Amino acid sequence: MKKNNAIELKNLIKTYGDVYALNDVDLNISDGEYFVLLGPSGGGKTTLLRSIGGFIRPDSGSIVIKGKNVNNLPPDKRPTSMVFQGFALFPHMDVVQNIGYGLKLQSIEKNIIDEKVNKMMDLVGLTGLHNRKPHELSGGQQQRVQLARALILENDVLLLDEPLSALDAQLRKDMCIELKRLQKTVGISFVHVTHNQEEAMSVADRIAIIADGKMIEEGTPQEIYNKPKKQFTAEFLGEKNILIGKVHNLNKSKIILDINNDKIEIANNNYNVSKNQGVSVSIKSESIQIKKNVKPKTNEKNSIFGKVTEITFLGQFVRYLVLLSNDQEIQVRSSEEVANVKLNDQVILNWKLDDFILHNE
Amino acid sequence: MSLRDDFQPKWKLLLKWGWLSFAVFILMAPTFYTVYISFNELGFGAKYYNFTFQWYENVFSDKQLIGALGWTMLLAIITLPIVIPFGLLSAKLYKQSTHKVWIVFILLSPLFVPADILASALLVFFKNLNKFFTLIGEYTGIYSLDTWFDLGIMTAVIGLIVYTLPYVFVVIMITMARYRNEQTEAARDLGASAWRAFWEIEFPQIRAGVFSACAFVVILTFNEYTRTSLLKGGFDTFTSVLISQMLNTGMSEESYAMASIVSLVAVVIVSAILIITAIKTEELEKKTRTIKEPNK
Numbered sequence A: 001m002k003k004n005n006a007i008e009l010k011n012l013i014k015t016y017g018d019v020y021a022l023n024d025v026d027l028n029i030s031d032g033e034y035f036v037l038l039g040p041s042g043g044g045k046t047t048l049l050r051s052i053g054g055f056i057r058p059d060s061g062s063i064v065i066k067g068k069n070v071n072n073l074p075p076d077k078r079p080t081s082m083v084f085q086g087f088a089l090f091p092h093m094d095v096v097q098n099i100g101y102g103l104k105l106q107s108i109e110k111n112i113i114d115e116k117v118n119k120m121m122d123l124v125g126l127t128g129l130h131n132r133k134p135h136e137l138s139g140g141q142q143q144r145v146q147l148a149r150a151l152i153l154e155n156d157v158l159l160l161d162e163p164l165s166a167l168d169a170q171l172r173k174d175m176c177i178e179l180k181r182l183q184k185t186v187g188i189s190f191v192h193v194t195h196n197q198e199e200a201m202s203v204a205d206r207i208a209i210i211a212d213g214k215m216i217e218e219g220t221p222q223e224i225y226n227k228p229k230k231q232f233t234a235e236f237l238g239e240k241n242i243l244i245g246k247v248h249n250l251n252k253s254k255i256i257l258d259i260n261n262d263k264i265e266i267a268n269n270n271y272n273v274s275k276n277q278g279v280s281v282s283i284k285s286e287s288i289q290i291k292k293n294v295k296p297k298t299n300e301k302n303s304i305f306g307k308v309t310e311i312t313f314l315g316q317f318v319r320y321l322v323l324l325s326n327d328q329e330i331q332v333r334s335s336e337e338v339a340n341v342k343l344n345d346q347v348i349l350n351w352k353l354d355d356f357i358l359h360n361e
Numbered sequence B: 001m002s003l004r005d006d007f008q009p010k011w012k013l014l015l016k017w018g019w020l021s022f023a024v025f026i027l028m029a030p031t032f033y034t035v036y037i038s039f040n041e042l043g044f045g046a047k048y049y050n051f052t053f054q055w056y057e058n059v060f061s062d063k064q065l066i067g068a069l070g071w072t073m074l075l076a077i078i079t080l081p082i083v084i085p086f087g088l089l090s091a092k093l094y095k096q097s098t099h100k101v102w103i104v105f106i107l108l109s110p111l112f113v114p115a116d117i118l119a120s121a122l123l124v125f126f127k128n129l130n131k132f133f134t135l136i137g138e139y140t141g142i143y144s145l146d147t148w149f150d151l152g153i154m155t156a157v158i159g160l161i162v163y164t165l166p167y168v169f170v171v172i173m174i175t176m177a178r179y180r181n182e183q184t185e186a187a188r189d190l191g192a193s194a195w196r197a198f199w200e201i202e203f204p205q206i207r208a209g210v211f212s213a214c215a216f217v218v219i220l221t222f223n224e225y226t227r228t229s230l231l232k233g234g235f236d237t238f239t240s241v242l243i244s245q246m247l248n249t250g251m252s253e254e255s256y257a258m259a260s261i262v263s264l265v266a267v268v269i270v271s272a273i274l275i276i277t278a279i280k281t282e283e284l285e286k287k288t289r290t291i292k293e294p295n296k
């Protein structure tokens, strides 16, 4: 079943001086989807989110929400609600007044407001905190109030700009689980901005990587994490083993790469590349086997030689740093120490054909 | 309280407060002396002290002075609802602008021009406007504008606005600086119009500053001599009457009583503002502190 789009963005451009905060962004977000905008700080995530919410007017491009073009509408006329990073609760109002404010603006009867506020408070886990002022709440509770205040209006889209960044690590994990649960309960689209990949992976149905005002790629958390299409994504997600070279030869099932004259072989998963094209590849450090190189055999295609420059014990695993003959460094993670591999040993690294991922750029 | 305060020896603290009180005393001594004299039946420089309220009674039965008091109140009351919104708008502009230095410079510039120069400049300006409108009247037959810029309440109010706006701006700007704009955005997002967001969310949080600004305007209006006397004409506002009386008859005992009343009112208002603002500031800071460090 194909879902309708809650949000359609076309050719969005926003500049500040000669900085492109948004550089021709296209993006569709489906109904009822938990969508995460992930990327480094300064990449344009906030600008994109605030454009959707109506706090920023893009220089050009169109924003369609629920089939309606909202380009010229202010925030109070858009079917979106926003959860801010912090500081956005009204300090002179208590929890009930904060949550009920949006309904009060619609001149709804007080007892109906109270009833809805109570329901909302139970839903987000604020039961019993009715008459607290924002400064009497913890950071996590303050963000729950913001959630309740936004969700009570039952708009089509909830926008969240780094909603958990002021919380400590443990609380952030708990809140991620709750956000996801909440989104499934209310069933509307969430658009969540973060620079934290764990946070993104744990809540998202779909993730878009955004940097330098451009969409880099989008996909499910699994796709983004396991098979990043772009080198940037791999790097941003903390991938250390990125090798740069060019296509030496290829057929339907295999690609042979030339990495500084070392030939390595990878599986061809319908990659759109041609002979002699410059590419980069990456491999997860836990996907590599390391063993002592007794007799050099140069004809093995899916292997490469190197020298161990560092061995670090990291609790659950051991990390080997291996220097290749072309001066690139490879990290290998092994769940236990590999017998007789010592510092400065010559080693041979093996992998399964499938484990190398090719990036177009 | 900071660490340093906690470990400070008692005598140092006493010394600080002692110094502060001494400074205030020196600054205010002439005022206290005036108050002292104002209750003496025998007046300034007398050998003996006979306590009396007589001078105060005289003041309050002096028609000219009371009339002047009325005029001045009126000026303050008309100036307030004009200059306060101006100040609010200026402070908002300042907060949003990227050219903050220029805004401050432009808005504070009336303070750098000496009172009499600014006043005479406005005087000349109004005279010319008058000529201009009279001329227009002659050509068009519309004479209703002729008297607009005759010296009077309107011109005096304009002078006062020019004079008090910088103070109003500074006071409001300082309170507004603590306000977090995310709240306005949140209110807009929840469906509030710009006006409602200002009135229901921002204003309650900058109220202390706005009220302080009001008090400032009233005090400044009462203290002002040059601008009002030149621009209102008639020399019948409070300070001008007071000063002309003093110049004509020398300091009379009534003058001391008068001066005491004004000083007392001013001191009370200013202290009230200081205390209220201090309390509000403390509260606000507590709030922002807890909102800033929410990891509990």
Ligand SMILES: Nc1ncnc2c1ncn2[C@@H]1O[C@H](COP(=O)(O)OP(=O)(O)O)[C@@H](O)[C@H]1O
Binding pocket: A016, A019, A020, A021, A039, A040, A041, A042, A043, A044, A045, A046, A047, A048
């Ligand atoms: N109001 C502004 N004035 C000037 N530059 C801005 C403004 N807002 C954002 N930018 C610039 O636009 C780019 C994107 O910013 P932003 O959307 O806040 O990124 P992110 O939320 O991903 O950290 C940055 O280079 C930032 O410096």
Ligand SMILES: [Mg+2]
Binding pocket: A045, A046, A047, A162
């Ligand atoms: Mg941001």
